[in-house]
Amino acid sequence: MKIVACYNIKGGIGKTATTVNLAYLAAREGARTLVWDLDPQGATSFYFRIKPKVKKGGAGLLSGKKELDDVIKGTDHINLDLVPADFSYRNLDLALDDFKNSDKRIRKLLKPLDTEYDYIFLDCPPSVSLVSENILVAADIIIAPTIPTTLSLRTLDQILEFCNKIGVAHAKVFMFFSMVDLRKKLHKQIIENPPDNVRILKTCIPYASDIEQMGIHRQPVPLFAKNSRAGKAYEALWDEIKELS
């Protein structure tokens, strides 16, 4: 089982779209896949048409494997399940803080799913918190979508600093460019001269209306726009990521 976390401190940079599309592509190939929508906004759950609600809330969920098992929902796609979001996740930091080894709680919770799933994708809320710390510790691979802009690159540095602080190896952090618009000079320049302090995935996800259309179709891009530029880009990104594991 590999845990892939899609994380960035910054919001609105395509984390949820990335998680949904990559998880779908993994499941389509036959990998038994689980997505945990950890963002209280519940956008991933929305895309899968699943109510963003878990029994006993976030705090209850953290108490053991049975609780996690009980809230897993099958999506409409073969091999793909979801732990839905819940509004109570906004207080997940406090709930985590009650546990011994609070930074490793999520990893401990996921470990028993080792034989049941090949991949677990974590869709993370945009923050620096105990939840983020848990996610970074639990993940085998951390993918950080980054818009090719100065401010986004600055957040990337902050992620690496955060990793240093909590003892997470930089080797498991991979950045890729997201919402790329090559008509913009700055985007082009940054892609041509990417940062050298982090491992970079070759695939760039374009700024495309097909990705925005996910909210209308409530489906992953490769399902409703198989041959689109965005669909192909997610496929290429997944091809790269699965080779990392």
Added chain:
Amino acid sequence: MASAHCIQFVLNQKTDIEHIFTLLCQQYASHEASHIRIQRQYLDSFDWRLYHGGYVCGMDSHGSAHHFFICHKETDNSTYKFPLDKVARFSHDIRHKSCRQLLDSVLGIRALITVATIHIKRRQLLVLDKEGKTLAILHAESYSMTGQAEDNSIPARLMVLPVRGYKKAFKQVVQYSSQHLKLPHASSTLFDEVLAATGQTPAAPAIVQKLTESLNTREALQILLTHLLSVIQANEQGICAAIDTEFLHDYRVAVRRARSILGQIKQVFPDKVLAYFRQELSWLGTMTGPTRDLDMYLLKFDGYTQELPSGLQNDLIPFRQFLQRHWQVEHKQLCQALNSKRYHKLISEWQRILTNKPDRSQAASNAIQPAKQVANQRIWKLYKRVLREGAAISEQSHDEELHELRKTCKKFRYLLEFFHDYYADEQIKKLIKTLKLLQENLGDFQDLSIQITQLIRFAQEMQDEGLAETKTIIAMGVLVEKLTARKEAVRAHFEECFKEFTSPSKRAEFTNALSPHHQPGGMSV
């Protein structure tokens, strides 16, 4: 993925499948209906390993889309389902890691073969909530064996598939189907019905008839030779169809065992009969040898490649092509031999001796002696011979001496296995385990010796055939060097293995169990 099990109902001939489906569509206001035609190939090994392991495996084809699947036999719950371009033959054809591991653990190196094909006409109904999310899936399926027209050999079914986390909706659909539609539950799985319709029974692995103490030696040998003949015949078709390499392997083991038992337990069959069988079984061994050798090289080929530095690995490709070409020639000859008059005569003679009664002239021979007594005397002699031959081996001994010891160990092991019914089960298992350790060392040594000799011969043949570039010969040379180093290491380990085999505690175990003169805890004769 589903937490509850798929529930299946039978739609008998009187039930109108369209009518039922219409009722279901009316019952669930929010739904999505579709239909699809699927051709399903069920896959298993020749000896039904997946079936006996509790799995059903197959390939569903719908137009140009193909999906490989494995599900649990009893529940029909899907374990794996993913697209695959063509039917997998071996576990290593599957890229999906955990699925490959599962298949590998069940199949080993056995091939998957198509055991049945059915055509499915499926009407699908998705029960949705107001957000359009699927809560339960219904499949109304009718089946045909030919694909031409729906026949009645397999009754149609309604399958209710749960979606994980939506138990309530699932229960409601199941309840509606059983209580309102009054559909009976299916009493057997679809796969079992398909097998029944195709007249197949996945037989459990063949078990040799138990040897009782009242048997004389001839009767015991007839039981053992009957089993060995059944193994030989069961593998003939798989050898000729080249399904996997295990058919030939199992066949050769059975031939070797038959040779061994006829050679070791003497004065049971008339000399003339014995001479005929020894000659013909030796012929079978020789005739099947080259193909098996080439099978082994091809199976080991990836390992050979890994032995070489990465820069030399591709240079070995012509060697693989050489092996494959020679395999085709040898396999063709083997199939011809298995279809020859000589072979058929051997099989019918074999069948004849299994039913013959001993004549008067054999009254004084082993034939009418108790099998238990004759077997034990021979087993004990073989044990003493293993000790004698092993003790004579020194650092200076020729390879041939180790080879002889290996053959004696094999004969000893075969007899222990043949006549294990005459010993305490746990005791004999323990002895075989100890013997196996010594055999592994001797087996590795012999395999490496043969591989080295053959590789040198193959390299020469490739040069003679003008097929080998210098770089291929160099790569093969490097391989020979690596194998020689391993052979020397295995040879050096022999002394320790034999020392362990002859340790006082192990000797006591063998003596206690096998010595005809030792009564307590062992066998009394």
